[in-house]
Amino acid sequence: MAGGLLGSMDSGWWPRGSSSFAAEVDGLFFLIAVIVGAWLLLCQAALFFFLWQASGRGGPGRLRGLQIETWSIVTLAVAVLACDLVVEAYGHPIWKLIVSAPRGNALVVQVQARQFVWEIRHPGADGRLATEDDIEVQNELHVPVGVPIELHLRSKDVIHSFFLPTVRLKQDVLPGVEIRRWFLPTRVGRFPLACAELCGFAHYRMGGALIVHDPESYQRWLAAGATAIGGLEQGVRR
């Protein structure tokens, strides 16, 4: 039943990734889940086994082997350390991949946050920002599938956090600094965009959408955007 309930969530309890590094992040998550899950089970089992044993009737259990106990605890702690290092060794390259500069020619999109809007400036048909044909849309990030996107993130007022759950990307946006992050969209569709940092009373309404186009629909969007200055669609929430 629990499975059915969880399955009823729009994309399952674990939202399917839509970027090139989502699979790596998910892999790291499941690696950690397996490791800590095993430790958790081991500890709970030992806890309740000893509890059951200690509540047994009869005379006192043996109180010997206290020295061995200490050594077992230390040995197990060293095993925990080994698991920690596995997680670190597996996870660090993924982090480096996410926060590195994008590979190849990335399409630069500028994201400016303010209470409580994402102002997103897309390059027009020329593929370059800060030119005549830039397309500015509120709360919608339009990108072509399969092209690396570089985001230039900044804030006009407080700290916001640019969050694309299916991309597995989250980056706080600060006043006074420009932060760059990249991703490579791998699936066409409409995905959630949200603000993840408390930024005021309407923090909960600072949502939008990531719209990943196939090449044709992207061209159509560019063409429409070029004629209707300021973006063809009104910023739609979510």
Added chain:
Amino acid sequence: MDWNKAFAGEGVEQEVGSSSNTATARLASARGRRPRLWPAWLFSTDHKIIGLQYLGISVVMALVGVFGAYVLRWQLAFPGTPAPLYGIVDPGPYNAWLTMHGTIMMFFVAMPLLLGAFGNYFVPLMVGAEDMAFPRLNMISVWTLGLACLVLMASFLVAEGPAAAGWTNYVPLSADPVYTGVTLGADLWLVAVFLDFAAVLMSGINVLTTALNLRAPGLTLPRVPLFVWTQVIAAVLFLFSAGPLMGAILMLLSDRHLGSGFFAAERGGSPLLWQHLFWFFGHPEVYVILLPALGIFLEIFPTFARRPVAAARVIVVALWTSAALSFVVWAHHMFVSGMSPALALPFSITTIIISVPFAVVVFALIATLRGGMLRPSTAMCFAVGGLASFLIGGVTGIFLGAPAVDMYLHDTYFVVAHFHYTLFPAVVLGGFAGLYYWFPKVTGRMLDERLGKWHCWCTLVAFQAVFLPLFFLGVHGHMRRVYDPSYYDFLRPGIFLHQMATVAAVVLVLSQALVVWNVIRSLRKGEKAPSNPWGGTTLEWATTSPPVPGNFSEPVVVAHEPYHYTDCDRRREPVPQWML
């Protein structure tokens, strides 16, 4: 020896103390002669009375904090509908409540309860001292805390309401009223937290000095009970970590009113500086709360399993190690904050490695049951349940210590579930474990064990039902501090989990009636408690229940380490520390 001289409610206490040795008798006579004794109680410098004052403050503040949790949970489960006893929750007040819930629970419930109440009452008793090292400072400390509470509560009465920038009070949101619409409330928050820290600092100095200088003859450091060690380490942690945040609070007040720009980007400052200072304090703060709770478990486990704590000396080393490491992990709260991503590697390594000392403590607690002779009790029920729950909180921290996964889970309900799984077992389950364990000592009355077991099981089950669903919401990408999750299409299917959590939270709160009733019933007509009802081995059990003024009617001498048991005649008997 005239113990009453050391006991400071002076004249009044002496008079009562000579007629009866029990605190209940004192309280009973206090009831009869309130006009004279009430101020004496209020101005007492006795560590036991101050401990109870701390307890009173934390319980009152917990009522406010829990009410806040209820308001938040109602809005999350049934967005936009009026909450019974409150009404419609608007987005502004929602943010104020989430700020106050966190602030109150961390600074005005957890610390006053675990350090103020348990620390004050039991550290002097367990080291065999007649009072704290600085009784007057102790009184000033609890008074300062009371003042801090008044300042914080006053913010509910001012025009735009209390602070609404989260308990972490990130700038610039908290720095300029234009962003939250809160003016005076935000200043009151800063002042209240500053005063609260000053109070805890004074109390920490007292605990530290008492444990180091006032130990009974024979109580060498290796013989000090583990609970006292956790209190000492917590005091050291707080002494080293509070300063930076108290400084940051003054800097922020200066930014707000004197035009400085420590945290203002447009005036050459850095918003990230606040986060660094806050979390440099914030992570040790978690251990300031967690360690005393582990200390309570570490007292209860050997007493009711009737065997020595496994690897007790290794535990002390592990606790100090975790304390030292806690000063070099703070930036794990900031992996996606915009600080240099290169810093993620060192902070992630220290963070993940801090699991090792805690693993030692957890393994040792588990091993302490091996070969034990369990005496089932409510205190043990809460201690085992607390450890089992804390394990879930502990292991889920590993996900957040890995930056690549943290990038997805940061600021989601996964974090909320994770830290509630560490703090609830510490503060609430640890607090109740301590209450059921030490209630006979404090009041001279036994609590009802049957009611206690019901209370324990209801609390444990309801707690899991509140916070397990939040892990699933977090993994689904549900951001925290979201006023209305139904605003997002992708969050709407998860609202049934919010509803589950809210219903369970109401059950959790209602089941606390069991402990309230148990305490009232026992105070009135509970069975009289002997001086050592559980067969404990540490010094607080050497004296009467409740302890006489001055704690011990004759000087105690410590003969050996705590948690000592012998098998004789197929029975296992405790060998208390004071037994020669």
